[in-house]
Amino acid sequence: MSDSKTAMSLRFPDPEQRAAIAAAAKAAGVSMQEYILSAALDRATAVERRFLAGFKASMDRSGEAFAAEPGSLDPSAEQRAAEQEAQRELGQHQERGHAA
Structure with a gap:
């Protein structure tokens, strides 16, 4: 430079x-x-x-x-099934609420 x-x-x-x-x-x-x-x-x-x-x-x-702690990151099959069931129930509840 x-x-x-x-x-x-x-x-x-x-x-x-x-x-x-x-x-x-x-x-x-x-x-x-x-x-x-x-x-x-x-x-x-x-x-x-x-x-x-x-x-x-x-x-x-x-x-x-x-x-x-891999278990806290990857839910067990039972936990996934419970979450899916809760989502189904919530969906059914919402459908009944809209039908009323």
Whole structure:
């Protein structure tokens, strides 16, 4: 990246901080702008990796919790039959109510 009018404005209130960044950029063989942007990208990528690792761990814990109690997620045949019977009775009750 060139230091043209479209370049990022690099203002540092601390001259020592600016000097340290300038020296690091020079040692890396890049402009200060490239050095700062690269550092920002590295930091954002590290944050993203930590977030994704935490999300994966959360998903793993959730999966373990659901696997621990399969009966609560999948109703038994008896429970399904009782629900179907209740729906039939409700339907019949509603039909009688509309007929009246």
